[in-house]
Amino acid sequence: MTIKEFLEGLLTSQDLSTDQEDALAEHKKEVTDFLCEEFGDAPVIKYAGSHAKGTMIRESYDLDIVCYFPSDDTRTLKEIRDDVSDHLSKKYVMEDKASAERITNLKDSSTPHNYHIDVVPGRFIEDSKDVFIHVAYGDKERMQTNLKTHIEHVADSGCVDTIRLIKLWNCRNNLHVKTFVLELFVVKALDGSSNKNNPKAAFIEVMEAMKDQFGELHLEDPANSNNDISQLISSSHRVMVVKAAEEAVGKISESDDVSDWKRVFRENNDEPMKFSAPPSTGPSVIRNPSGQWAQ
Amino acid sequence: MIFYEFTPEEIAAVKSRFPKLEYLSPGVWKGILEFDHVYRDYRIIDSHDIGIGVPAAYPNQFPHVSELGGRAVKAAAKHNKNVLDAHWSTQNGACLCVKQEEKIKFPPGSDIVFFIENLVIPYFYGLSYFEEHGRWPWREYAHGVLGILERYTEETEPHTKDSLELILPSFRDNPNWRKYRAHFVEPKGRKACLCDSSKPFSECHPLGWRGMVLLHDDLKRLGLNPYKFFSKPVVKPKK
Numbered sequence: 001m002t003i004k005e006f007l008e009g010l011l012t013s014q015d016l017s018t019d020q021e022d023a024l025a026e027h028k029k030e031v032t033d034f035l036c037e038e039f040g041d042a043p044v045i046k047y048a049g050s051h052a053k054g055t056m057i058r059e060s061y062d063l064d065i066v067c068y069f070p071s072d073d074t075r076t077l078k079e080i081r082d083d084v085s086d087h088l089s090k091k092y093v094m095e096d097k098a099s100a101e102r103i104t105n106l107k108d109s110s111t112p113h114n115y116h117i118d119v120v121p122g123r124f125i126e127d128s129k130d131v132f133i134h135v136a137y138g139d140k141e142r143m144q145t146n147l148k149t150h151i152e153h154v155a156d157s158g159c160v161d162t163i164r165l166i167k168l169w170n171c172r173n174n175l176h177v178k179t180f181v182l183e184l185f186v187v188k189a190l191d192g193s194s195n196k197n198n199p200k201a202a203f204i205e206v207m208e209a210m211k212d213q214f215g216e217l218h219l220e221d222p223a224n225s226n227n228d229i230s231q232l233i234s235s236s237h238r239v240m241v242v243k244a245a246e247e248a249v250g251k252i253s254e255s256d257d258v259s260d261w262k263r264v265f266r267e268n269n270d271e272p273m274k275f276s277a278p279p280s281t282g283p284s285v286i287r288n289p290s291g292q293w294a295q
Numbered sequence: 296m297i298f299y300e301f302t303p304e305e306i307a308a309v310k311s312r313f314p315k316l317e318y319l320s321p322g323v324w325k326g327i328l329e330f331d332h333v334y335r336d337y338r339i340i341d342s343h344d345i346g347i348g349v350p351a352a353y354p355n356q357f358p359h360v361s362e363l364g365g366r367a368v369k370a371a372a373k374h375n376k377n378v379l380d381a382h383w384s385t386q387n388g389a390c391l392c393v394k395q396e397e398k399i400k401f402p403p404g405s406d407i408v409f410f411i412e413n414l415v416i417p418y419f420y421g422l423s424y425f426e427e428h429g430r431w432p433w434r435e436y437a438h439g440v441l442g443i444l445e446r447y448t449e450e451t452e453p454h455t456k457d458s459l460e461l462i463l464p465s466f467r468d469n470p471n472w473r474k475y476r477a478h479f480v481e482p483k484g485r486k487a488c489l490c491d492s493s494k495p496f497s498e499c500h501p502l503g504w505r506g507m508v509l510l511h512d513d514l515k516r517l518g519l520n521p522y523k524f525f526s527k528p529v530v531k532p533k534k
Contacts, residue, residue, distance in 0.1 A: 096335065097335050097336055098335045098336055098337070136335065176333065176338050178336055231428075232336070232337065233337075233338075234337060234338060234339045234340075234423075234424070234427060235427060236338075236339050236340040236341050236423070237337075237338045237339065237340065239340075240340055282331075283331045283332050283333040283338050283340075284330075284331065284332050284333070284412075284416075285332070285333055285334070286332050286333070286334040286416075286417050286420060289334065289417045289421070289432075289433050290391065290392030290393065290396050290400050290414070290417070291392070291393055291396070291433070291434045291435060291436050291446065292382045292390065292392070292418075292421060292431050292433065292434070292435045292436070293382065293390050293392065293393040293394075293435070293436040293438070293442040293443075293446075294379040294380075294382045294383070294384060294387075294390045294438040294439070294442070
């Protein structure tokens with residue numbers, strides 16, 4: 001097996017099965033209908049994220065759905081988000097993220113239903129396709145952005161396959177870097193590169209960039225240069241990613257041995273497509289922390 | 296201070312989960328707390344030099360948690376902030392949660408590993424975040440008793456005399472206790488705020504003000520006389 005064949009095999013193995021696609025579509029319809037029960041046809045509800053950009057991978061996927069209310073909605077962004085969250089909480093087990101409400105399961109269900117759905121509430125800006133979304137984290141409380149610009153920036157970049165490989169590497173190495181950060185990083189790293197159609201060379205080029213640049217990461221939101229996306233990654237997390245990239249580069253940059261590539265993707269050399277043990281169990285989640293106080 | 300003596304089983308449980316913490320003497324843990332945690336997709340991998348002093352009254356009294364590496368002070372200085380903004384003070388150590396949440400966050404029957412995982416690690420995650428960004432990653436209450444008043448607005452269960460007894464001593468111990476007492480007798484939002492700014496209370500700390508009004512109403516409902524709780528300390532005549 002050549003390295004090219006190995007990488008192509010990896011990509012194919014990461015396509016969602018028909019059953020998974022159907023389950024996602026069914027869940028999306030269910031969530032959309034449930035939101036419409038409460039909010040009528042006022043909000044625009046549609047696919048966003050990796051599903052819309054074509055960068056989804058089977059081993060780790062979430063379905064992002066945006067729920068954008070019209071510009072004349074008089075509620076604050078926080079009120080919009082709280083209303084969406086309160087309504088979804090009647091039926092689903094929820095977890096709040098920086099700018100999304102994550103559906104993890106059906107309420108009162110003892111079995112997991114693999115929802116993988118993040119709902120991103122927002123409000124359109126008058127006479128524009130731009131939106132404001134509420135951000136419960138970081139410098140600002142709201143962020144102006146544009147879904148269509150995001151989708152086009154990634155989907156039309158010519159880097160979709162490389163993004164999927166980097167996402168898989170991120171997943172299998174338990175790095176937990178946000179997908180949007182990886183997408184922007186890959187597009188930036190391969191900007192103007194002649195390697196885009198060469199998965200092996202493109203992957204190495206991105207790894208080299210990650211090793212050299214991720215520590216001092218600076219990424220702008222393509223829809224709004226005032227949004228500093230790099231703020232989404234802590235300095236300690238960057239160090240961890242740089243180390244993982246260094247390790248990967250050390251193994252594959254001058255290697256034509258497919259087993260080195262398998263190690264980078266944490267596959268068992270004797271049994272292709274099965275994983276070796278992940279490097280760590282990954283981070284623990286802090287849920288519902290105490291409001292901090294000082295005596 | 297008398298410390299709580301951990302059993303060998305409790306010590307082993309802490310050591311297995313946090314191998315770099317040493318049990319120095321009865322009730323005293325010291326060492327490196329390592330963590331790899333994520334909150335709202337923001338991952339921090341870090342370690343802090345800490346100490347935990349566990350009083351004899353544990354688990355009815357909260358352990359005292361210290362940051363020993365000087366990072367809380369340095370982080371505050373880096374961002375030109377008061378060290379209290381790092382929710383840390385020399386006297387009280389790390390403020391893990393507001394008074395009213397102590398029983399919720401550390402319910403009876405919980406062990407020291409639960410305490411470290413659910414209160415100590417989130418605090419140090421917050422401190423690492425503060426070090427980098429100059430602000431806390433999640434909501435904060437005002438410092439001191441104003442924070443207790445802010446938290447008071449979130450209570451869902453009606454207060455009882457017993458539950459008020461748990462928080463009223465904090466007001467009694469406050470240097471401004473006379474001003475608080477005046478508000479407990481008759482809240483006045485236009486009076487200067489109790490944070491010592493010259494702004495009206497209701498505008499300077501609106502949530503604290505709302506808590507004050509609610510607390511006043513509860514004192515009235517429960518027939519508790521503020522003067523009884525906040526009477527002038529009796530000065531013993533000198534012999």
